[in-house]
Amino acid sequence: MNNWAIGEVELTSPSYIEFSVKPNDISDRLHDGIVQSIRGVNDFVYCNISWNITVIFRVSKIRNQGYDGNLSPNSLDTINRMIFTAEPMGTVVDSKFKPGVLRSPMVGMPIYGADEKVLSSLFSQIGDHLISLGPINNYPKVKPELNLSKILTSHIAILGNTGSGKSTTLRVLLDRINSVKKHLKRSARFIVFDVHGDYSNLGFAKHLYMNKMHLPLGKLTVDDWESALLPSEKSQKPVLRRAIQIAHCNLSGQRFIYAILAKMAVADTTQESFVTLKRAVTKWYEKIYPNDEAALNKWIQHFTEIENQESLMNKLDQVLDGTSFATIDDVLMEKSFYKDDISLTDFKESFEITFGEEEVQGDRRARINTETMMSRFRNLDSRYGGPKGILNRMNGAEISLNQQDLKGSKFWIVDLTGLDDDALRLVSNYLARSVFENSLHFSNQHRNKIPFNYLYLDEAHRYVLQSQGVESSIFERIAREGRKFNVYIGIISQIPSELSKIVLSQTGAFFIHRIQNSLDLNYILANVPSATNDLVSRLPSLPHGTALLSGNAFDIPFELSVEAGEYGEASKSISPIH
Numbered sequence: 001m002n003n004w005a006i007g008e009v010e011l012t013s014p015s016y017i018e019f020s021v022k023p024n025d026i027s028d029r030l031h032d033g034i035v036q037s038i039r040g041v042n043d044f045v046y047c048n049i050s051w052n053i054t055v056i057f058r059v060s061k062i063r064n065q066g067y068d069g070n071l072s073p074n075s076l077d078t079i080n081r082m083i084f085t086a087e088p089m090g091t092v093v094d095s096k097f098k099p100g101v102l103r104s105p106m107v108g109m110p111i112y113g114a115d116e117k118v119l120s121s122l123f124s125q126i127g128d129h130l131i132s133l134g135p136i137n138n139y140p141k142v143k144p145e146l147n148l149s150k151i152l153t154s155h156i157a158i159l160g161n162t163g164s165g166k167s168t169t170l171r172v173l174l175d176r177i178n179s180v181k182k183h184l185k186r187s188a189r190f191i192v193f194d195v196h197g198d199y200s201n202l203g204f205a206k207h208l209y210m211n212k213m214h215l216p217l218g219k220l221t222v223d224d225w226e227s228a229l230l231p232s233e234k235s236q237k238p239v240l241r242r243a244i245q246i247a248h249c250n251l252s253g254q255r256f257i258y259a260i261l262a263k264m265a266v267a268d269t270t271q272e273s274f275v276t277l278k279r280a281v282t283k284w285y286e287k288i289y290p291n292d293e294a295a296l297n298k299w300i301q302h303f304t305e306i307e308n309q310e311s312l313m314n315k316l317d318q319v320l321d322g323t324s325f326a327t328i329d330d331v332l333m334e335k336s337f338y339k340d341d342i343s344l345t346d347f348k349e350s351f352e353i354t355f356g357e358e359e360v361q362g363d364r365r366a367r368i369n370t371e372t373m374m375s376r377f378r379n380l381d382s383r384y385g386g387p388k389g390i391l392n393r394m395n396g397a398e399i400s401l402n403q404q405d406l407k408g409s410k411f412w413i414v415d416l417t418g419l420d421d422d423a424l425r426l427v428s429n430y431l432a433r434s435v436f437e438n439s440l441h442f443s444n445q446h447r448n449k450i451p452f453n454y455l456y457l458d459e460a461h462r463y464v465l466q467s468q469g470v471e472s473s474i475f476e477r478i479a480r481e482g483r484k485f486n487v488y489i490g491i492i493s494q495i496p497s498e499l500s501k502i503v504l505s506q507t508g509a510f511f512i513h514r515i516q517n518s519l520d521l522n523y524i525l526a527n528v529p530s531a532t533n534d535l536v537s538r539l540p541s542l543p544h545g546t547a548l549l550s551g552n553a554f555d556i557p558f559e560l561s562v563e564a565g566e567y568g569e570a571s572k573s574i575s576p577i578h
Contacts, residue, residue, distance in 0.1 A: 004029075004036055004113045007084065009047065012104045015532075017047075017057065019111040020065060021082045026113070036115045039138045041538075042559055044114040044122075045086055047105040052094050055101055056114070056122065056556070057086035060534035084111075087532060089556045097125045099555040116141050126555040130183065131176035133169070134563035137546060144560070148180070150553040151509050152454070155479055157491040158547075159524070160513025165545040166492050167198040169511050170456060171567040174411060178204045181410055187451035191401060191412045191435075193428055195419070195459040201567070205411035210427065211418065213399040214390050217347070218248070218340040220430055223474060227463070228426035229376045235369040239354055245332055247350035253337030257328050257353060258284045259319035264360040266313065274301040280360065281312075288319055328357060343393060344385045351377070376422050384423055399427075401435050403451045425463045431455075432489070433474045439485035456490035461498040464491060472502065479506035497523040504528070509553035514542040530557045 007021035026038040043059045065081040088101040105111075114122070119142045127145025136142045160166045174190060181188075192199050199205070222241050231237045249257065262284040271277040278299065285296050295315040298308040325331050351374070358366035367374075384391040390399075399414075406412055414431070416424060435453050442450045455478075457464060467473045472480075478487055479502055491507065493499055497519045504527045512528070515521055516539075525536045530550045535557060539548065545564060550557040 003048075004031070004115065005110045006038060006045065006113045007111045009105050009107050009109045009111060010083065012107060014104070016060070016085055016087050017105060019045075019084050019086070021084055021111075022080055023082070031115070032117070034115055034117055036113060038113055042138045044089070044119055045084075045111050046092075046114055046118075047109055047111050049103050049105055049109075053102060054092040055103070055105060056089045056092065056097075057111075058089050058558070059084050059086045060532075061085035085534075086111075087534060092122070097122060097555060123556075130180045131173075133172055133176065134561045137559040137561060140561075144558070146549075147553060147555075148177070152177075152452075152488070153483065154508025154551070154553045155482070155489050155491070155503070155506055156509040156511070156553075157493070157496075157504060157507045158511045158513075159491075159493055159496045159515065159520075160547070161515055161517075162494050163544065164494075164513035164515075164542070165547065165562060165564070165568075166494065166511075166513055167458070168545065168564045168568050169513070169547060169562050170458075170490070170492055171199060171202060172562055172564055173511075174202060174205070174456075175567065178411060184410065185452060187403060188410055188454070189401075189403065189406050189412065189451065190410055190454045190456065191406075191414060192456045193416055193431075193458055194413050195416050195424065195462070197415070197417045198458065199413045200415075202411065202413060204409070205413050206406075206409040207413045207415055208399065209415045210390055210399065211388070211415070212396045214393055214395040214397075215427060215430060216398045217344065217391065217393065218342045219434075220426075221433065223471075224426060224430045224433065227429035227473065228380065228422050229373045230425075231370070231373045236373045239351075239358070239366065239370050240373065242357070243347065243350040243354045245350075246328075246353050247342050247346045248339055249332060249337050249350075250339045253331050253334060254349075254353075255288060255319060256323065256325050256331045258287045259316050260325065260328055260331070261353065261356050261360060262288070263313065263316050264357075266309065266316075268360050268362070270362045270364075274306065280356075284356065285312075285316070289315070341393070344381050344391055347377070348381070379420070380422055380426070383420065390419075390423065390427065399431070401431050401453075402438055421462050424459075428457065428463045429474055432478060436474065436478050436482065436485065436487050439487050442485070450486045452486045452488075454488050454490065456492065458492045459494075460491040461493040461495040464489075464493075464500055464503055465498065466500045467502075473500065476500055476502040479503040496520045496527075501527060508551050510549065510551040512539060512548040512550065513546065514539060514544070516540045530554075 006025050007019040009017055009019050011018040028035060028037045040062055041059055045057050045059060047055050049055055063083050065083050090097055090099045091102050116139055119139055123142065123144035126147060128147050128149050129145050130148040132143045132145050134143060136144060158166045158169050222244055225240060225244060229240060231240045262281050265280040265284060268277065282296060295312045299312045300307050331337060355366050380391060386392060388395055416427060419427060432455055435455065439450055464475045467476055475489060478489055482488055491499060491503060510528050512524065515524065521536055521539060524531055528550055529552060535548060545562050546559055547562060548557065548559050
C-alpha cells in the first residue's frame with residue numbers, strides 16, 4: 001500500500017476510532033499520476049497495526065477539534081486540527097483481505113489515506129471478477145467487482161423509497177448476470193414477479209402474461225387460500241379448510257352429503273320454529289330430489305304435532321342405503337369421490353355446505369363471523385372468475401414455473417400487472433410454493449441435480465408478510481430452508497417495515513437505497529447485518545441510483561452508484577409539462 005499519512009489515532013474503541021488531522025496533511029496531491037484527495041464522509045483510510053496486518057476504516061464523521069469545547073477559544077488547535085471518526089471495515093493480513101477486525105490500533109498510531117489504487121486492489125480481492133454495478137461513492141474510478149457467487153447463494157433484498165432506484169438496480173443486476181450466463185449452470189432460472197410492468201424492457205428475458213393464463217384451482221392448497229383470504233385463526237380458518245375439503249368432492253359424493261345434512265337438519269332441536277326448521281331441511285332435500293317433493297310437502301306441523309316425519313326420513317335414508325356413511329367425514333374419506341379438477345363454482349357450493357354443517361350443529365353466526373374472509377373470496381370471484389379471469393380454467397394455459405416449462409431462457413418475467421392484493425397474494429404464494437415443492441423431490445444424494453431457482457419479488461410488502469399464525473408462510477419457509485434446495489428469493493420493497501422479519505433475517509445481500517421513513521429506518525437498523533447507526537443515518541440523504549450494499553454477501557459494506565444506462569429511463573416519472 002502507498003502510505004499517505006494524514007493523521008494519528010486519538011481514541012480507539014471496539015466500534016470506532018477517532019484520529020486527528022491537520023488541514024495541510026490532507027491537501028490534494030499528485031502521486032504516480034493519481035490525484036490523492038480526502039473528500040470526507042465515506043472515505044476509506046487504514047492503519048498498519050504490524051508489518052503484515054492492516055485495518056481498513058470508513059470515515060463516518062468529521063468535526064473541528066474545538067467543537068467539544070474542551071479547548072480554549074483562542075487556541076490555534078481549533079483551526080489547525082480536525083477530528084475524524086471512522087468505523088472498522090476489515091483487515092488485510094499478508095496482503096489478503098478478511099472481514100472483521102483482529103486488533104484495534106493504539107493511540108498515536110498513524111492513519112493513512114486510501115487512494116483509488118489502494119481501493120481498486122482491495123475490492124478486487126473480495127469479488128470474483130464477474131460483475132460490477134458501478135463506482136464507489138467518493139471514488140468514481142473505483143468500480144468494485146462483486147462476489148456474484150455469494151450473491152447467488154444468498155437471499156437478497158433491494159429496499160428504498162419510491163423513485164430511489166430499486167427497480168433499476170434489479171434490472172442492472174439481471175443484465176450483468178445475463179452477460180456472464182455462460183458461467184452459470186444450465187438449470188439456473190431467474191424469475192421476476194413484475195407487479196407494475198417495470199421489467200418489460202428486459203430484452204433478454206421471456207415473459208409469462210398472467211392475464212392470458214389461469215391458476216389451476218385444484219392444485220391450490222390451504223396455505224395458498226389462506227394467504228389470499230387472510231382468515232382469522234379461530235373462527236375462519238376451520239371454515240376455510242373444511243370448504244376446501246368439500247370442494248374436492250364430486251357430485252356423487254355431494255349427494256350423500258346433502259342427505260346427511262338434511263337428516264342433521266331434521267334432528268336440529270335448536271331451531272326457533274318449525275318454519276325455520278323446514279326451510280333448512282328444504283334447502284338440502286331439493287338438491288337430492290329436485291323433481292320429487294311429495295315427502296317434503298307432507299311433512300307439516302298440525303297444531304303442536306309434526307306429521308309424516310318418518311316418511312321424510314325414509315326418503316332421505318334411501319339415498320344412504322347400502323353405504324356406511326353416517327357423517328360428512330365418512331363421505332370425504334371415500335377416495336372414489338375425490339376430484340382434482342375444480343372451479344370457483346365448486347368452491348361456492350362447498351362454502352354453502354360448510355355453513356350448512358355449522359348451522360345444523362347450532363352455530364348460527366358462522367356466516368357473520370367469516371364475513372371478512374368471504375368478502376375477499378367474493379372479490380376474487382367477481383374480478384377473476386369471468387371468461388378472461390385467472391381463476392377461470394378456460395382462460396389460456398395453466399401457469400407453471402417448472403423447469404420443463406421454462407425453456408429457451410434463463411430469465412423470465414411473470415407479468416402480474418393489474419392484480420389486486422388478494423389475487424397477488426394467491427398467485428405469488430402458489431407459484432413460490434410450487435417451485436419450492438418441485439425442488440423438494442430431490443434427495444440429498446442427488447443435490448447436484450437440483451435446479452437453481454431465483455424468485456425476485458417486486459412490491460414484496462404486498463404479499464411477503466409476517467405470518468399471523470403459528471405456521472410460517474411459504475416465503476418464510478424458503479428463507480429458512482431454500483438454500484438446501486437451491487431456491488432463493490429476492491425482496492424488492494419500498495416499505496421494509498411491513499415485510500416478514502423472518503425473511504429479512506435470512507437475507508444475505510442488501511441493496512438499500514434512499515429511505516426516509518423513521519419506522520423503516522429503525523427496522524433496517526434492527527434487522528440488517530452490518531447496518532450501523534452511521535450507515536443508516538446516511539440513507540435519507542442518498543441520491544437517486546445510489547445504494548448501500550451490506551450483508552454477509554459483501555465483505556465490506558459500502559455505498560455504490562449504480563450505472564444504469566438505458567435501464568434508468570424505464571422508471572423515470574413522465575412530466576405533464578411540455
